[in-house]
Amino acid sequence: MPVPRFTKKECVKGVQIYRPFVYGSIAKPLDPSNRPAGISPEHTHQWTVFVRGVNDEDISYWLKKVQFKLHETYTNASRMVESAPFEVTETGWGEFEVQMKLYFVPEANEKAQTLWHALKLHPYVGDIEGQKERREAIVSQNYEEVVFSEPVEPFYEILTSGPPVPARGKGAKGSKQASVKKQGERSAEIPFANSEGNPFSVREEGMELDRLREAMKTVEGMVKGERAKLAEKEKVMEKLRKEGGEQLGK
Ligand code: SLL
Numbered sequence: 001m002p003v004p005r006f007t008k009k010e011c012v013k014g015v016q017i018y019r020p021f022v023y024g025s026i027a028k029p030l031d032p033s034n035r036p037a038g039i040s041p042e043h044t045h046q047w048t049v050f051v052r053g054v055n056d057e058d059i060s061y062w063l064k065k066v067q068f069k070l071h072e073t074y075t076n077a078s079r080m081v082e083s084a085p086f087e088v089t090e091t092g093w094g095e096f097e098v099q100m101k102l103y104f105v106p107e108a109n110e111k112a113q114t115l116w117h118a119l120k121l122h123p124y125v126g127d128i129e130g131q132k133e134r135r136e137a138i139v140s141q142n143y144e145e146v147v148f149s150e151p152v153e154p155f156y157e158i159l160t161s162g163p164p165v166p167a168r169g170k171g172a173k174g175s176k177q178a179s180v181k182k183q184g185e186r187s188a189e190i191p192f193a194n195s196e197g198n199p200f201s202v203r204e205e206g207m208e209l210d211r212l213r214e215a216m217k218t219v220e221g222m223v224k225g226e227r228a229k230l231a232e233k234e235k236v237m238e239k240l241r242k243e244g245g246e247q248l249g250k
Contacts, residue, residue: 011150017159019148021059023051023100024141027121031135036091043091045121049098050087054143058163060084062105062146062155067112069099095121102146107154113146 027047030036036046051066053059066086070077071094079088098117104110120140123131131138151159 010153012153012156013150015150015156017148017151017156018145019059019062019159020054020143020145021051021063022054022141022143023049023115023117024139025049025098025117025119026137026139026141027119028137029121029132029135030091039091040093042093044093046089046091047119047121048087048089049100049117049119050085051100051102051115052085052087053163058084061158061161061163062108062148063102064105065103067099067101067103069101071096092121095119105155105158107152107158108148109152109155110148115144117142 025047027045029045030043049068051059051063060083063084063086065080065082068079068081068088070079070088070090071092073094074090074092081088096119098119100115100117101112102115103112118140120138123136123138148155148159
């Protein structure tokens with residue numbers, strides 16, 4: 001999803017920064033014996049539409065607010081969500097297209113971006129009848145990336161600092177985190193372990209270094225072998241040169 005740029009002199013030239021996120025919906029059929037109070041008798045489902053980070057990563061350091069535009073059958077169809085979690089939960093009876101307008105933090109100096117999501121209430125893949133019977137939740141979501149091309153300096157700083165590091169729970173003390181950070185402190189460091197959707201970690205980096213060291217050993221062995229062969233050939237050359245000289249001298 002490319003973001004149109006303002007021409008600004010303090011842009012970081014030649015740099016593109018990608019930030020991934022997920023948007024979509026989760027819907028669940030209402031339990032007739034346990035319906036939320038005060039809802040219309042026609043409503044059959046409860047649903048949530050959302051914009052969130054991959055693996056629920058905090059994205060509020062670059063995403064300021066999201067405006068969700070619901071179907072006109074809803075009162076106050078336009079819902080502005082000013083802080084995370086960027087989501088709207090409602091009940092209803094029908095599927096429709098939700099418009100989501102993403103507003104970036106003011107430092108970004110970027111225009112808002114619009115996305116559309118088709119709210120899904122009913123199962124559409126797999127064992128459809130079974131899913132209906134079990135009143136299973138219907139999840140419909142998409143991965144997306146926002147591309148900030150040549151971001152302005154202050155926003156570049158924010159993007160590369162990453163989200164504030166969350167407080168570490170009890171027992172986390174002394175864990176193999178790359179370094180200890182205080183709550184709310186920003187960090188550009190990679191996490192210790194991989195997680196789903198994020199293959200970049202201190203552990204993975206260590207493993208990659210081990211693989212590189214092994215490969216270096218192999219290459220060094222090969223170089224030694226080649227050097228020995230070369231020395232052998234130089235000896236033969238020297239011998240031939242000598243013999244040639246002797247022949248000429250005769
Ligand atoms: C449809 N074109 O007919 C769609 C429209 C509208 C969904 C779906 C209303 C909730 C309310 C609601 O569920 N609207 O009345 O508060 O399927």
